[in-house]
Amino acid sequence: MRGASKPESYVHGYGSAEATRLADQADTLAELLHHDTHYAPGDRVLEAGCGVGAQTMHLLARSPEALFTCIDREASSLAAARAAVGGLPAAAQVSFAEADLFRLPFPSASFDHVFVCFVLEHLACPEDALRALMNVLRPGGSITVIEGDHGSTFFHPHSEKAQRTIECLVKAQAHGGGDANIGRRLHPLLTRVGLREVRVSPRFVYADSSRPRWVDGFTNKTFIAMVEGAREVSLRLGLVDEKAWEEGIADLKRAALDDGTFCYTFFKATARVD
């Protein structure tokens, strides 16, 4: 749901509202997505496509003695990530580099682990990205991939208009070469490039009025905010007209009211190189 290595294909843009959305999202989701990611003291970890550092902070909190190298192609995102991490006690464990996922400035076997979160979804050829990342992993090193799947979204009350509005985001991302429904295919994707011990763990988000933190933090501030962020590109690409867009967003917001519910699935995959 964020930072790609190809700015031209990053459907969400790079504004400050987007940065706020990403921070809200990461806080709400951190426990769900990252609770089982721990790197040992001294382990060398590459975070590829770190964006504004939203996930970096949570990785660091869980592995304060690992050594992180965080790369992104976008200088402004990296500056934000540096600022976000700079104030933390473990900041010295992290180095940042402006770098392209497809032309990594590291020798083979430079890292014990690779971590990529909300990155592959934006790439036209995620297989090539995985192969590039595998090349900088030491033998036996691990890779962790976290992606969403917008096609997993369902909610109550059901609304075709809202579903079509979400579909705009999927189509806009596809227009840039990405796949917003990539989560469901992580297992075959990682298997096909030759990774071993591929294990996929779905992370289901469910929000109803008994879970106000999820309604506010996820349904409203993460998901609906993300869809709303694609308004301009969706209209520009002619995927929808203004009226249908507004109606779809209104219906989506209906799912965040007291008698609504909202469901979304993330996928977390882990694997090893030989």
Add this chain to the structure above:
Amino acid sequence: MRGASKPESYVHGYGSAEATRLADQADTLAELLHHDTHYAPGDRVLEAGCGVGAQTMHLLARSPEALFTCIDREASSLAAARAAVGGLPAAAQVSFAEADLFRLPFPSASFDHVFVCFVLEHLACPEDALRALMNVLRPGGSITVIEGDHGSTFFHPHSEKAQRTIECLVKAQAHGGGDANIGRRLHPLLTRVGLREVRVSPRFVYADSSRPRWVDGFTNKTFIAMVEGAREVSLRLGLVDEKAWEEGIADLKRAALDDGTFCYTFFKATARVD
């Protein structure tokens, strides 16, 4: 996904292939759906719409000293349930009765707990069913509701044809007055009838080639078998033609191959009466 109290609206029919499918389904899903349902020794539990007893056996295994009363409107299903439970060591803890959910032959406050699984989805007015069940619960008694949500289904490779075939099942169920997408609305449904402490816990099923038990037990033997069981009614209702049906089923089976994945969400709700 099974036994309703209204035979005329039970989309899956009552044949023996259906009974085999239900047993396979219950075995595969038992741990996921029932692991956290335990009733204390002596607790009086009403299982409403027990069907062929597929869930009864798992309830009994987890609460061998509770006293179960299992009802269904369909005599042939009840006979199968009696036969299935009869051989178990705790069989004496279970009594069966042919009874209608909407005209329960029990005085008020007869039970400490009510359990309903894959029943509300088949009813035109699940609110009335819940009210009838609440009436036979003692004050403070609990109700547990488990339902699927066919609209939660997604898979890889994605196929519109397969999605439309699943949609036939949803429409056929709606034709009988039911709602195959009821899972997502359990929270508002249970809240609206006046139940307290309503908590909904989604149970996500994910199958890929690293989880052969789920591919075989769920994707193939539960879900696809269920969809295939709705072929006749779907054709009869004119929801689809034979060619489109066969293509949809073929695409659905594609998701059970080595590079496919399959996802489905059940919802388990618990609540109390005042």
